[in-house]
Amino acid sequence: MLSERLRNESFKERIVSAEQAAMLIEDGMTLGFSGFTPAGDAKAVPVALVERVKKEGNPFKINLFTGASISSKVDTLLSDAGIVNMRLPYQSDKGMRKNLNAGKVQYMDQHLSHTAEFLRSGALPPVDVAIIEAVAITEEGHLVLSTAVGNTPIFAHMAHTIIVELNLAQPLALEGLHDLYMPAPHGDREPIPLKHPGDRIGATTLAVDPDKIKAIVVTNQADVNAAMAPADEETATMANHLINFLRQEVEAGRLGPNLAPLQSGVGSVANAVFYGFLDTDFTDLEVYSEVLQDAVFELMDAGKIKMASGCSLTISPAKHEEVLENLDKYRDRLVLRPQELSNNPEIARRLGLIAINTAIEVDIYGNVNSTHIMGTQMMNGIGGSGDFARNARLTFFCTKSTAKDDKISSIVPMVSHCDHTEHDVDVIVTEQGLADLRGLSPRERALKIIENCAHPVYKPQLLAYYEEALQRGGHTPHVIEKALSWHAKFVKEGTMKA
């Protein structure tokens, strides 16, 4: 029934088609989309916008700001249509990737907690139009958000025009799960009063000026999330290394029996690590993360996780019904926050998170590349990994030790692009093993990373590089003219093997 979703009769007259809503968007505008990796994203209006622009045939450019990645279809559509000028802060779509790597889209790869601050301080063009998926609009005209919070609060706050996509396919039971808190401008800012992952410090609905809601588009379409790759042997091995290490930390008294709130990145490794906890004695775990994926709910079902705070519910098709149709089961253990809260350095540091993220490559000194293939081609973006890595109590980066049938070593002499500096990286995990870098100098780190994490095929080659570098000396020994030669070789010859 629409009246459950649209609780103020007077709003009914703002219901329009996606095509009509798309007419509110003008050339040169900055758009803020709801959605985070890629739950709760705007689904209809972006598509209608592309159709409109194609039909009109006039030059048309917009800036596209989101929470994180949105549905692949939309990112591809918009960028292939050539209408995206600037894109931020994160994407993970093949089509968008192609376009930004070709320089056709100006992509600004940002820490996910930074976007709201940049908007607030005027360092980015202000958002003109916010396009927001909601599951209901309350009597007062407040929005009940959908499966993600993302940057929606700051977009709605800034925009002069809000287009709501009222998605009937998203469960109304989402209502009450959100906790919306917005830091004040600098100068008047209070400490964020959050002390435990489950603390609620804000409102459950998003208060907006109802006059800004210029269009309501009714949709009926589930989030399009990819199926989660099952843990393969390698990711399962990595998960084991990591969990064994955590066990040892508990034994050594450096972590308590319930560990510390866990943050875990997108992707298969992160999911495998979480699944790994199923076979452990750990209980009463807490999660303070961005994306809450399938494994979180299985761990709740198994009584392992007692509280999970995130920024979105990114549930695979297989789990969709089980989780999204049964939200009441998880209600007391679930909080969804804006990304400037889920990724907030203040909170990450206060709670003392255990941060688990994935790298593309790491170097022998512990620097991490999370974004660029061979130093130049953007994969996705840094996402929230930097928000967490620097502020967590314990920071892991995981990667398979090789890629592309062993033609690439993911442990290299020097990373071809640096996203996480040696100062922010505590532990490296590959399927080969784990290197605990805490308290080590670069020379000590090099030996440990090569010994514990490198693939046997590349170990001798790495040791040879390091030995040669040692001859040159320095705090961080390098043979500077060969530091990137492995990448150069791969680009030229298709392999890093000597």
Add this chain to the structure above:
Amino acid sequence: MLSERLRNESFKERIVSAEQAAMLIEDGMTLGFSGFTPAGDAKAVPVALVERVKKEGNPFKINLFTGASISSKVDTLLSDAGIVNMRLPYQSDKGMRKNLNAGKVQYMDQHLSHTAEFLRSGALPPVDVAIIEAVAITEEGHLVLSTAVGNTPIFAHMAHTIIVELNLAQPLALEGLHDLYMPAPHGDREPIPLKHPGDRIGATTLAVDPDKIKAIVVTNQADVNAAMAPADEETATMANHLINFLRQEVEAGRLGPNLAPLQSGVGSVANAVFYGFLDTDFTDLEVYSEVLQDAVFELMDAGKIKMASGCSLTISPAKHEEVLENLDKYRDRLVLRPQELSNNPEIARRLGLIAINTAIEVDIYGNVNSTHIMGTQMMNGIGGSGDFARNARLTFFCTKSTAKDDKISSIVPMVSHCDHTEHDVDVIVTEQGLADLRGLSPRERALKIIENCAHPVYKPQLLAYYEEALQRGGHTPHVIEKALSWHAKFVKEGTMKA
């Protein structure tokens, strides 16, 4: 009078010579020294320790943890004596630098806010003995700290043995300036209740278990700070660029008339920037920084700065008397904090700092190297620059566009070591000009940095590199086999000039 300084008679019997105090230190111990860049450092006991070890002639190693840099003499003495195993988190001494670059000292270059957290979580060996300069010991046995706070609170908290250097040469008027606050362990941690640079949230004296004070050494020796290099033409020009930019930000409404609390790094550029404010209309400025150098006090005298919070008073010999003998003049406008507070990400972000730090080199995409010469030789360390850069509202990095008589371009195709990633760098300043990178993609940044910041001698060479890189494409275009060729050329031929 000693009784002013040692307010409990019973402590008198713990007064010993530096030689006797040094006997409390055993082989294999971890020592925590007071001192920060290089104010308030332990002066007598380290020297006595080296003499003792030389006399005894037995193998002897200690770990040396400090706040930041300590007096050059001490770092050189200890490392030349071969008794330093591990050194952290920062140094800026020629002798220590030589030894760590030779791999003789295991140096861990850390974010200055991280050390206390690492100690608390057990990620570093615990501190056995703390050697702390104080200006007085109260009736209850609490310490009135000296010209720096640094990591002294956590060292004192952990150590089983405290050696106090009671320095009669440091003014007793320091009492009351300190604000000592220690975050609780993770899990029980409260928000840090600091909302403005001048807020006082802790105690003025350091509470320690009086039984831990095993020795008191009376000293009488001023801090040894280098004379501040006067602003040369280039640093003055950089300061002008930066201050003009701030003026424009105020005009554009992106900053208020009193700006935002200023953080400024060590060194001549930072000092020049502060002196630059003398000739402006700015008033009621606030400082939330690490080191408070000469310029801060001149700006207070000129009525420009109304409040300054820092971690140490690093006053040049020329200003010594004027400032340190007249502390009462500044009393209401001065707070000295532990470095985990002065450099705290939670506070840096809440206050919305303007962070001004110095780079060794930057690349055309805005990545910054603050630490390594030619990718290998450690200069000083990252210090607090990372604590501030990522969390500030506006992050500047300054560098002269060339070094070594123009044989080195400080703007390079790719940094040879990365301390601050493109995600953390807003504005680059050289004597040539300023590049505002906010909201720009890598390709847009490259053109702006080359155009505005590079030295004319290297501009064509940089443009040629970038053009060639563009042929290869990618989000961050590079000619991977040439990305570090400028450094390789310098190492081989002594110049980067083509």
